[in-house]
Amino acid sequence: MNIRKSVYDLQDDTLSWYSKAVAEMKTRDISDPTSWWYQAAMHGYPSRADYPSQADYQYALDFWSSAPGYPPSSDLTSSPFWNRCQHGTWFFLPWHRMYLYYFEQIVAETVVSLGGPSGWTLPFWNYCEYDNPNATTAQQQQALNIPDAFGSTSGANANTPDLWMPDRANYTMRTDYVSSADAMAELVFTNDNNSQNGLEFGGGRTGFSHFGNQTGQLELMPHNAIHRDVGGAMADPNTAALDPIFWLHHSNIDRLWQVWLDKGDNRANPVVSAWLDFPFKFHDKDNNVQVLTPGQVGTTTQLNYVFQNSYPATQQAPLLRASRTAAVTQPELMPMDVLGASNSGVSLSDTAADVPLEIVPAAHRVASLPGVSSPQTKEKTSILKINNVKGSNKAPSVNVFLNSGKNPSKSASNKVATLSFFGLGNASTPSLEHDGSGMNFTINISKVINKLRQQNDWDEDNLSVTIEPEVGADKENILEIGRISLHTECD
């Protein structure tokens, strides 16, 4: 059984060989499935339609221009292996697990071919360690940093030069971008039977979905946030996998899936055939086409690897969890209904926008916001849905605040989320791959509702949402939001 280790606990030359393997794989032609370029293009390759301007498109292409065999032929760019990454879908986690599995094989084979040891395994970058109460301050701070081997703002690390990538925006992650707590709190992988409750760990039920619009909580945070915060190639799905840190980031996301399963409380992968049996094709280390289904990768042990224990801790789940015959009962969640929604779309550039919510008339409500919770009562769940978000791949992150009363404000007490967008340009463009309706997000606002209710100016019939682009947002980068709606559990 292979063990994937935390990058900060490595005591051997794993990263050194990783760097050498990257260098070797970059010498291979872009049409070679074992080349660095082909592997990255399986995630995404730039298409003009995904970018608002020729300049943005060229910027993305520049990351590829040193590939042998560049530019790729149209047969290659439209091949059934390129542009396959699954986002905004319940296939997000299994597809990336398969993707990493074959990538790891190819790198391990390359390491051996270069005279290195056999059994190379992909480490993970556990930025979640920042939230570990048992870690030292130094360990917490270290976790926020891209590991030294991957270079710095000054350039490459001389010992591992090929792990560096130009144009990374940040080498230290924001502290509010690394938490997996919200995702871990979800009880269901996908909310297939509970229509309005969009809170789900793994993503919504879809067919093949290269940038769909049913983003699960783990994909939202920390996955999207880390992509945006690292920036550069990592911020764009059409270039992200060219950055060597991409694979360690996704190794951590893969680990967090296993951690979630191990938390119990009937957390389980979907057991329907539509998920279990959906096929995805990859190339293995010998260049043979392999087909895997999510049912074959539901736990890491099915692929013969486990993760070193790291925060949040994991115990390797028994295979039974992924078994089709396992009698795991999905928790049934309370039904929800819409309480309020915006009446018009919102356009954002570099300034905040206040969006009033039109509330359902009292006579027609079947759901109302919860009363002040006490230790004796469980919180009623309320969510905010931000739907049909459209923009470019350079769209800024936004902070979202919920307000009650006539005076909107932006403070820590009424902040409900920071949304980071990964692949927004792709999702906003109608094409063969996307329906062009943008991205949808679901945010759990129960705690903030509880806080606001305790204030003197609480007014349930006068709610609004403030959307604030991050500091430094580009005025030219317009973000369009179709609708914001508030849902709460039925009475």
Place this chain on the structure above:
Amino acid sequence: MRLNPTMLTTQNKVRQWLLAHPYWPLFVISISAWLWYLVATSDSGGHHGHHHHGHHDTLPVATILANWLLMVFAMMLPMASSGIRFIRNSLPRYQVVRSSLLFFIAYCLTWIVTGAITLLVFSPIGLPLQIDGLPVAAIAYIIAGTWCFSRHRRAAAQACGAGVPLRINGWPCYWDSFKFGLLKGQRCIQSCYVIMLAMLVSAHDLLIMLVLTCALLYERMILPRTTKLLPATCFAIALYYLLTWPELAVFYS
């Protein structure tokens, strides 16, 4: 997050199922249309498996349109189920029934208008289309199958499932729901019309209609370019019509 404590009773299980599948009336209408077809086929006595829309030039326009709408109900309503589900997920409960009805009316309206225009175009020459010396049905399905590979059709099929922002109260809600139905119908027509046209010009067999419906539904579940079942089905049907073309039978009779 609270778990639902009332799930154990059968009544609530049924209620939850209905809430989780709000498009069930569409399937009821669709199944009713199929049953009507089965009855009509049986009544035509001795023409097993063949239900002809044919000889339209002898029928009143209203009857022809009604037959077209019946075909839409049977084949296309299941495809519209994602629209009803979207309405259910987006609107407060008190609006769902009215909005769903408006969506349904608008969706059907797009197909009625399309059907009317189609029949107007073909009325001088009559349906099913018959051209001496040409296997019209086979050609129609070859065109339909080839069309399935076109960029336009594939993009339209991908766009079919997209939702739009809906306002939640009053007349704006109803108007948005109606527009959504029009949009859904338009996208459906863009992705499925050519196949429906092939059926119309070929005096389609009920079995062929069923096979195509299944292929369309399968494609909706698997989208977009991971299945070639629909064009393969069209080509298979074209081959069937070619092999059963009376003028070809001369060569092997």
